[in-house]
Amino acid sequence: MTAGLRRALREAAEAAPPVTVPPGIFDRARRRRRRRTIAAVAGTLAALLALVIVGPLWTWPAPALDAGRPPGGLALPDTVVVPPGMTADLRRAPVGTALVVFHREGLPGAGGDENEPLAVVGPADRYRVYDRPEWTPSARDQSFLLSPDGRYLLMPNMPSGGVYHTRLLDLGTSRLRTLDEGIPLAWSPDGRQAILVTYEGDASGSAPPLPGEIRVLSMPGGEVVRRVALSAGDKVVAAALSPDGAALAVQRGASVTVYDREGGTAGFDAGVALLAGPAAWTPDGADLLLQKQPGQLVAVAARTGMPDPVRSYPAVTPHPLPYTADLPPERVVAWQDGDPVVVVGDQAVRLGVTPRVLVSAPAGSDELQIATVSLGSAPRAPGLPDPGPFAARYWSVAPWVVTVVLVVAAIVLVLWSPRRRRLIWHAVRI
Amino acid sequence: VVDTAEARASFEEFVRTRSGSLARSAYLLTGDRHHAEDLLQTALARAAVRWERLDNPEAYVRRILYTQMVSWWRQLRRRPAEALVEVPAEAVQPAAEVETRLVLSRALGRLTPRQRAVLVLRFYEDRTEQQTAPLLGCAVGTVKSQTRHALQRLRMLSPELAELVGVRAPGEEVGSR
Numbered sequence: 001m002t003a004g005l006r007r008a009l010r011e012a013a014e015a016a017p018p019v020t021v022p023p024g025i026f027d028r029a030r031r032r033r034r035r036r037t038i039a040a041v042a043g044t045l046a047a048l049l050a051l052v053i054v055g056p057l058w059t060w061p062a063p064a065l066d067a068g069r070p071p072g073g074l075a076l077p078d079t080v081v082v083p084p085g086m087t088a089d090l091r092r093a094p095v096g097t098a099l100v101v102f103h104r105e106g107l108p109g110a111g112g113d114e115n116e117p118l119a120v121v122g123p124a125d126r127y128r129v130y131d132r133p134e135w136t137p138s139a140r141d142q143s144f145l146l147s148p149d150g151r152y153l154l155m156p157n158m159p160s161g162g163v164y165h166t167r168l169l170d171l172g173t174s175r176l177r178t179l180d181e182g183i184p185l186a187w188s189p190d191g192r193q194a195i196l197v198t199y200e201g202d203a204s205g206s207a208p209p210l211p212g213e214i215r216v217l218s219m220p221g222g223e224v225v226r227r228v229a230l231s232a233g234d235k236v237v238a239a240a241l242s243p244d245g246a247a248l249a250v251q252r253g254a255s256v257t258v259y260d261r262e263g264g265t266a267g268f269d270a271g272v273a274l275l276a277g278p279a280a281w282t283p284d285g286a287d288l289l290l291q292k293q294p295g296q297l298v299a300v301a302a303r304t305g306m307p308d309p310v311r312s313y314p315a316v317t318p319h320p321l322p323y324t325a326d327l328p329p330e331r332v333v334a335w336q337d338g339d340p341v342v343v344v345g346d347q348a349v350r351l352g353v354t355p356r357v358l359v360s361a362p363a364g365s366d367e368l369q370i371a372t373v374s375l376g377s378a379p380r381a382p383g384l385p386d387p388g389p390f391a392a393r394y395w396s397v398a399p400w401v402v403t404v405v406l407v408v409a410a411i412v413l414v415l416w417s418p419r420r421r422r423l424i425w426h427a428v429r430i
Numbered sequence: 431v432v433d434t435a436e437a438r439a440s441f442e443e444f445v446r447t448r449s450g451s452l453a454r455s456a457y458l459l460t461g462d463r464h465h466a467e468d469l470l471q472t473a474l475a476r477a478a479v480r481w482e483r484l485d486n487p488e489a490y491v492r493r494i495l496y497t498q499m500v501s502w503w504r505q506l507r508r509r510p511a512e513a514l515v516e517v518p519a520e521a522v523q524p525a526a527e528v529e530t531r532l533v534l535s536r537a538l539g540r541l542t543p544r545q546r547a548v549l550v551l552r553f554y555e556d557r558t559e560q561q562t563a564p565l566l567g568c569a570v571g572t573v574k575s576q577t578r579h580a581l582q583r584l585r586m587l588s589p590e591l592a593e594l595v596g597v598r599a600p601g602e603e604v605g606s607r
Contacts, residue, residue: 002553002581005591009458009554012531017463019453019470026441029475 039411046408050401074099074123074150074374076348077382079360083108083119083127088388090130091174092395095122097150098171099374100359102346103143103367118144118153120171125383130169143367145184145278148191148334150371152220154184166196168220179222182215186278188241189334189372194219195248197236214239214250214259228259238275242285242302249288249302251275256288258302268305273298277331279340279372289340291330297340297351334372341375343368437481444487445474452491458550459499461539472498492555493565496547500566530591537588545580552577 080100087108100121107117108129117131132143132155145154153169157178166179182196199212214236216226226248230236234253241248248259256275257267273290276297280289287299287308299308330342339352346365348358358379361368387393449470456466456473473494477487484490538546544566551562552573559573566573585592 005549005581006553006556008530008534009550012534013454013458013554015531016454016457016466019449019457019463019466021445021449021453021467021470021474023442025445025471025474026438026478026481029478032475033479 042411043408046405050405073377074371075377075380076100076359076370076374077121077125078358078379079382080119080121080362081382081385082106082362083129084385084387086387086393087127087129087385088392089396090120090128090169090171093128093388093392094170094172094174095120095126095128096172097371098122098146098153099150099371100361101144101146101153101369102361102365104362104365122150122171125386127385127387142184144369145187145194146369146371147187147219148189148372150373154179154187154194156183164198166194168222170220177222180215180217180224182213185236185239186241187219188245189243189279189281190245191373192219193217193225193241193245195239195241197230197239199230199235210235212236214248216241216248226261238277238280240275240278240280240288242281243283244285247281247285247302249275249280256290256305266303268300268303270300270305276340277333277342279332279334283335283338289332297330297332297342333370334375336375341372343370433482441478441481448488448491449474452488452495455492455550455555456495458538458554459495459543459546461535461546469495469499469502496551496565497567499547500543502543533588533590537584537591540587541580541583545576545583548573548576549580 074097076099080102082104085108098120102119102121103116104119105116107119117129120128120130122128130153143155146152147154151171153171155167155169157165157167163181164183166182166184168177168179169175170177180196180198182198185195185197187194194217196215196217197212198215199210201210210230211232212230214228214230215224216228217223218225228248228250230252234255236250236252238251239249246261250257250259251270251274254270254272255267256270257265259265270290271292273292276289276291281287281302282289282299286302288302289297289299292298300306301308330344332340332342333348334341336350339350341348341350341358343349346361346363346368348368348370350356350358358375359368359370452473453466453470456470457463460466460469473491476494477484477491481487538549541549547566548562551557551565552559557565559570559577562573563570568576
């Protein structure tokens with residue numbers, strides 16, 4: 001019944017136009033297979049690499065840490081080190097509470113611009129870096145202020161126009177909040193208030209006089225609870241609140257003025273001496289410590305400036321330190337059992353009959369601050385630095401990894417599917 | 431190196447002796463010289479990379495021809511639209527061989543790739559249904575139904591081919607061997 005069809009098919013086949021088979025198919029096919037194998041191996045490796053690196057990043061952002069109960073307690077490590085490479089950024093992995101914050105050239109994440117990152121060390125040797133978005137003023141103004149409880153950083157910020165603002169970074173959540181106008185000067189010893197100074201006009205210039213205002217803010221809310229008007233004159237170089245928060249000492253040039261909450265004022269000429277730091281008030285609120293020359297802290301009566309030789313602390317530096325004219329080598333940051341705790345260069349030292357080093361930062365650190373709440377515990381030996389969660393550490397390189405993977409995947413697709421290309425060509429041709 | 435050289439020589443000998451027959455099958459499957467060339471070269475290339483391991487190279491190449499043909503057309507979805515018209519069956523007039531070939535080629539071109547493959551395997555290569563099924567990767571029953579549908583469609587598309595493909599009623603078994 002289908003013999004005719006068989007015959008017709010054979011006749012059609014015999015009459016078919018010649019079909020050519022080009023030489024070299026054997027070698028071309030094997031070359032193509034080798035390329036595909038290489039591409040497949042490369043693609044697989046790239047996919048595995050992407051999976052290993054990018055996969056865990058889905059856990060970002062890390063949850064905020066409970067700053068109230070940090071693991072490992074609040075004891076200071078007696079030594080802090082330069083954070084390891086690829087240490088997590090604080091904004092992606094909050095540290096909760098900072099025990100030590102320091103700045104030093106060459107920290108991970110340093111991009112060579114003027115905003116150098118900070119190293120943040122939390123409980124249990126958790127290390128983070130914080131690449132500040134702030135414009136960093138001169139060292140004399142201090143580029144950051146760590147709150148006594150270690151929960152907040154105050155930083156000056158000058159976006160444009162010469163007007164400073166103060167920003168508050170919450171180390172428990174990594175949230176950054178802009179507070180009132182002004183440059184942060186100091187935290188109160190109990191951490192409940194902060195002192196800012198603001199000037200009328202461009203404060204970045206060097207030409208006094210400038211009228212302005214001292215503002216005391218309740219923290220962390222940021223409401224202004226006290227204002228002290230400043231007449232035109234020298235810039236404010238230091239300020240400190242008394243332990244009970246009632247008296248405010250402000251130094252402008254050589255003049256130190258104490259403002260009582262009730263409105264009374266008193267003052268004296270400090271000469272070349274400088275208020276010795278945010279905890280310059282003695283615990284009883286009677287005296288102020290002044291740094292008269294490197295290695296010498298002098299106690300004077302807060303309202304008269306009369307020296308109190310009994311409470312002075314000569315020769316406090318345990319080792320020679322570079323002295324700069326702008327920054328007092330000794331900054332009193334707290335008191336411990338009646339003795340001042342000072343930051344001296346790259347060390348925090350408890351003064352007394354025998355000065356004792358509490359914390360040592362890496363050599364060359366030019367700003368060091370500690371959470372004074374941690375002075376309630378004896379310093380401990382440091383453990384291995386914890387550079388943070390994997391996802392937060394490598395998040396910054398994830399876009400590069402994804403890009404490389406996509407490029408490799410595109411190459412693999414092209415090499416892998418010559419048939420696809422041929423089909424497309426056929427479709428176009430027909 | 432010696433193995434590869436031997437394999438290359440064996441492959442080239444195969445191409446020299448069998449490419450003509452394979453090309454005719456490819457042409458019947460595609461109905462186009464260029465498509466036939468691409469189809470045959472693809473099948474030969476796939477055979478080349480595993481040449482040393484092939485027990486029956488020709489069977490392998492032919493199987494690639496059929497499966498690849500179906501695969502290509504499935505991907506392209508270029509099956510031409512069929513314009514079925516009600517044309518009363520006419521008595522087959524004696525026609526010249528050339529005209530019959532042209533009519534057959536056009537009709538084959540309007541079948542589905544699998545139907546073309548079934549017809550080529552069954553009536554050009556004279557394979558049984560049992561031999562055809564594994565080549566197309568389907569069941570014997572599928573080969574039977576595809577053959578029946580292909581012949582019915584040929585009759586519908588080109589009534590002048592009725593004598594070639596038979597005039598059995600739809601559903602009737604044809605050509606079982």
